[in-house]
Amino acid sequence: MAKRNASGNHDSLSAEPHVHQRGREIQRYGTVTHAFHLELEEPVRLEMSEQLNQLLADSMTLRDLYKKSHWQVAGPTFYQLHLLFDKHFDEQVGIVDAIAERIQLLGGVAIAMAPDVAETTQIERPPRGREEVPVQISRLLDAHQMIIRDCRKLAERAAKLGDQGTNDLIVSEVLRPNELQSWFISEHLVNMPLVHATEEVSKAAD
Numbered sequence: 001m002a003k004r005n006a007s008g009n010h011d012s013l014s015a016e017p018h019v020h021q022r023g024r025e026i027q028r029y030g031t032v033t034h035a036f037h038l039e040l041e042e043p044v045r046l047e048m049s050e051q052l053n054q055l056l057a058d059s060m061t062l063r064d065l066y067k068k069s070h071w072q073v074a075g076p077t078f079y080q081l082h083l084l085f086d087k088h089f090d091e092q093v094g095i096v097d098a099i100a101e102r103i104q105l106l107g108g109v110a111i112a113m114a115p116d117v118a119e120t121t122q123i124e125r126p127p128r129g130r131e132e133v134p135v136q137i138s139r140l141l142d143a144h145q146m147i148i149r150d151c152r153k154l155a156e157r158a159a160k161l162g163d164q165g166t167n168d169l170i171v172s173e174v175l176r177p178n179e180l181q182s183w184f185i186s187e188h189l190v191n192m193p194l195v196h197a198t199e200e201v202s203k204a205a206d
C-alpha cells in the first residue's frame, strides 16, 4: 500500500509542478526571531527593525521618485539630468537592499511591496503627471532631507543601544550617499548665467 503524506495524499514522484499554492505566514510583520547568536536583546532588535523599516519605506519611495524623474524630465538639461537621476536610482537600489537585509539579519521582516510602502512612507506623494525640473529636484531634496534627518536619529539610537552594526550601516551606507546625492542635485537649483556673467567687471575700472 502506498504511503500517505501529512495532507492525506499518496506520496508519488511526479514531474508536475504544484502551482497556485498559498499558506499561512511563517513570520508576522513587526516581529523578530530569536537570533541569539547576535548577542542583541530582543527589544533592541525589535526597535531597530521598526525604525529601519521606516527608513526602508522612505528609501524605496525616493528610489522610485528618481526613476519617475529620470523618465519624465524635460528641457535643456534633459540629457545630464536623465543620466544623473538614473545613477542615483541605481545607488538607491543598493541602499534599499542593504537596509532590508539588515532588518532580516536582525530577525525582523523587511517591508517589500508597493502598497505597504505607500502606506508607510512619510514622503509626499507626487502627481502621476510630469512636473518642471525645479519641482522634480525640490521633491527629491525634500525626500533626502527627511531621510538624512532620520538617519542621524537612528544612528545615534543604535549606538546608544549597543547595535554598532546598524549604526555603521546607517552612517556609511545610507547617510553619506544621501548627503552626496543631495549636493549633486541641489547645485542644479542655483541660478547661474550660461553665457554672460551677470556683472562684468572691466580691468580698466580696477
Ligand SMILES: [Fe+2]
Binding pocket: 070, 086
Ligand atoms: Fe532608462
